[in-house]
Amino acid sequence: MKDVKLKVYLSGEIHSDWRGDLINEAERLLLPVEFLTPVITHDASDNVGVDILGVEENDFWKDHKAAKINAIRIKNGIEKSDVVIVKFGEKYRQWNAAFDAGFAAAMGKPYIVIHPKEFTHALKEVDGQAMAVAEHTDQVLKILEYLTLQE
Amino acid sequence: MKDVKLKVYLSGEIHSDWRGDLINEAERLLLPVEFLTPVITHDASDNVGVDILGVEENDFWKDHKAAKINAIRIKNGIEKSDVVIVKFGEKYRQWNAAFDAGFAAAMGKPYIVIHPKEFTHALKEVDGQAMAVAEHTDQVLKILEYLTLQE
Amino acid sequence: MKDVKLKVYLSGEIHSDWRGDLINEAERLLLPVEFLTPVITHDASDNVGVDILGVEENDFWKDHKAAKINAIRIKNGIEKSDVVIVKFGEKYRQWNAAFDAGFAAAMGKPYIVIHPKEFTHALKEVDGQAMAVAEHTDQVLKILEYLTLQE
Amino acid sequence: MKDVKLKVYLSGEIHSDWRGDLINEAERLLLPVEFLTPVITHDASDNVGVDILGVEENDFWKDHKAAKINAIRIKNGIEKSDVVIVKFGEKYRQWNAAFDAGFAAAMGKPYIVIHPKEFTHALKEVDGQAMAVAEHTDQVLKILEYLTLQE
């Protein structure tokens, strides 16, 4: 499958630069992979609704308008990808990551989860439908290398 | 639509008896609603994998086996329902609730979220695809009454 | 197909009682038809969002919350039906009726349109995908009779 | 997602040149967007059926033949696009725009609505399933810029 680029959507936490690291390493290894991502600039992502469509008094609607615009890109990303990577970091609730995993599962889209070991019990339903459960990003890199370059 | 029973899957937290309350109230109001639920006995749900299929040394696999058996009932419940209710409680990470919401979203199944106001920002992606966002179970009861009995 | 009840969703205008007339006539003729409808009490339909989920300062969000709750019943009705009837009346813009027709078309669900002759040009795209275009409700009654009772 | 061209179908009114303006601005900003449109030459669109397939005495069939040929291009455009823009202008009934929105909704295709503020109540069902509701074309331009260029 070397000639075909594998499309990989990178879902999950946006508080560390794991996406940049993974993309750089994949490029260094010349993996035939094309990465798709959500918007990862936190402020832009949170404010896009009110920035473009007008202010809201109520924070619920501010969030709502942003979430829906972001959903266009997220949905497109998951649908176009061959495999979805969902990373859960140490902090925050990250319900959007679990939502993306459920979305991928219902579409029959294979996904790989990355999370610290201590989340094993809390993430059992998310892990249960995953094609792989990793602890570190470099394990995902190795899986992508295997999926694309291994004869 | 009075003659047709609306099928409602109750996803989410299993630490309070919100399901029992909702079901009782719906029966008291004679709503033409049929409720579907996951297993809500915590211990049974956590241990079903090893109880039936044999012990595991590693907690990851114990959870894995349980999660997959439970997934049969959850998937069936969501697929058969006309609307999914997803309740986020005050405690725990509840990633399975967000997973169910994403699963429903990808299937084009309408869902309603219940969560405390302080989760608004963290749940914006889950709320963004919902048909309604409530704070209390009795609001969901009123929506079910409206969907089934209102001329 | 006499033994099987045909499920018919009645979409479109809610300013005349065409649904009640059609349902009564169908009952009088003992047609094996089961009708599904949206909420047709105008005030209830318009206000359900704020009535149940809390007031909104901005009319956009008041309408938004109502439209989404109503969408649960509309979507269920269209999905469960065997044929959708979409009636355009003399008054108002009735964009929701055209929206329902497009929704049905994309699902491969057969639909029948009722509209006054003078709307022919304006409704050509809606008519173009319809299985029948009628001017009066009694024509639809005859089609339902034909579909269910004709040997 | 910079390397991937976003496919955007432009549905709705054909009485102003909003499509040309949007396309020009997108080109000026070097947005990686590919636009798909229906036929927007009014006369050609109205007469294509009889022009190619033969005259009709009855205007209904003249419109019918045109609507179906146009439907090939419209259906292809919506199916191939990543996001649909549906613009409602000040004039005419524009039921085809609402039809396209319903069609997109049923396919799970994200869409954005543009309409003047005074249509808020009449378009609530169309807005209710939209990913964004704008008043002006330049807001859509900003959303497309955000979806494609924002890191």
Add this chain to the structure above:
Amino acid sequence: MKDVKLKVYLSGEIHSDWRGDLINEAERLLLPVEFLTPVITHDASDNVGVDILGVEENDFWKDHKAAKINAIRIKNGIEKSDVVIVKFGEKYRQWNAAFDAGFAAAMGKPYIVIHPKEFTHALKEVDGQAMAVAEHTDQVLKILEYLTLQE
């Protein structure tokens, strides 16, 4: 599978009473089968469009209106059935029978063809996707008996 009624749609020629014969025999054998059919009264089927929706000068449109109304029942019948029987008789072109077979094939709906031996070459594409090719109706009866009563 004895307790479950097998739903069987009977497509194809309407110039002999093969449907009546098959249904009677199935009843005599107490087969747990529910039959669905198109309208088989030739005149009613041909004229339903103009009878209900108004006369047409042009025979093309007369046929068109009839074909679409009939399509509602045909489409419903195929979609609801577990297996489709398509019978080609000695006479007429019977393109609608081949159309129904193609429709069933694309939906992944199993179908059985009945046709005289001399049509083997002309029907090879239709036979090629069939689950069985019979020459006589009583062979289909035996298949239905096998599918429903054989332990």
Add this chain to the structure above:
Amino acid sequence: MKDVKLKVYLSGEIHSDWRGDLINEAERLLLPVEFLTPVITHDASDNVGVDILGVEENDFWKDHKAAKINAIRIKNGIEKSDVVIVKFGEKYRQWNAAFDAGFAAAMGKPYIVIHPKEFTHALKEVDGQAMAVAEHTDQVLKILEYLTLQE
């Protein structure tokens, strides 16, 4: 839509060279169209099964093996195309053409029929789901020109 090549599958009779004519004309007009076809060399198509997979005593199985190999290309052709052209000629039963039309209809794939006027009644079900019904190939050429080049 000028930049996007329209994919067109040419189904139907293989006894005249209508495909060659249409393709040549489309090239002469520089239409951005890509044509897909079944195998149209009659002998090759009829004998491919026994030629490659071994002789059969029984003509039924000879035809069967050929029809299935051809079905791979036909199915791929219809699935990949944006619009299907189905031509019925003066001769032969051409059930495969009607089968392809039914297949396309069930997939929601728009199709255009070409047939002589005298087949109107016999093809009413096939015409009923078509997006256009033409009598001559050059009308289809004009439709393809309209779909691809008309602003």
Add this chain to the structure above:
Amino acid sequence: MKDVKLKVYLSGEIHSDWRGDLINEAERLLLPVEFLTPVITHDASDNVGVDILGVEENDFWKDHKAAKINAIRIKNGIEKSDVVIVKFGEKYRQWNAAFDAGFAAAMGKPYIVIHPKEFTHALKEVDGQAMAVAEHTDQVLKILEYLTLQE
């Protein structure tokens, strides 16, 4: 979910009476389960094609005709079921069992595998997509009890 009967398709080996045992035990426990099965009378299953549709010289076609008739019931059984049980016995190649598992997997239908421990490596792909892997039928009985009766 006690009120809803769980539909269970029993795929796999037909050389022991594991189906009868499972069904009897389920009845004894009053499980709200409805079982669907293929034909399990070996001779009837092998010969149905030639018995009904006529003899074949070549064993390939004898098997072919039988396999396709059986496929109608198998396909229906899997599609209608909520969960599929696939049992691999000690003997024979049982490729049809693996085929059914792959069929279920592609449809997103949950399945449970039963097989002796020594098949673990050979069945890893089948086990990999399963919701549970059991060694004995009584483990499946417990899973069905859990899925239907556990609060």
Add this chain to the structure above:
Amino acid sequence: MKDVKLKVYLSGEIHSDWRGDLINEAERLLLPVEFLTPVITHDASDNVGVDILGVEENDFWKDHKAAKINAIRIKNGIEKSDVVIVKFGEKYRQWNAAFDAGFAAAMGKPYIVIHPKEFTHALKEVDGQAMAVAEHTDQVLKILEYLTLQE
């Protein structure tokens, strides 16, 4: 269809180099075919789970982790291909090959089986849904040549 590359997924046994032979011959004949394969290095395929994601005491989980990672590539390969080739060799149980065939069948993806004559009875269900059944790889080569180069 000469200009379009046919995508072919090569499933089945990995103990002979039939894939390499087929790919080389196809290149020699300049067939417009693009081949997709699973990982065919036996050791890499068996150990990928523990090599990347950590050791397992229990062989079941070692196999499980490997099978799921491999499933990403297999699923992608089948979904992207136009036709699947499934080869059964003389040795081993090869349940994964039958699983892939069932997976392809449920997706409506055409597949071709290669197997020695003595497996005819045991593979009847797999053959029954196939578009062609060959004994040797060079027959598949000829089919691919026919599908792509035959006018």
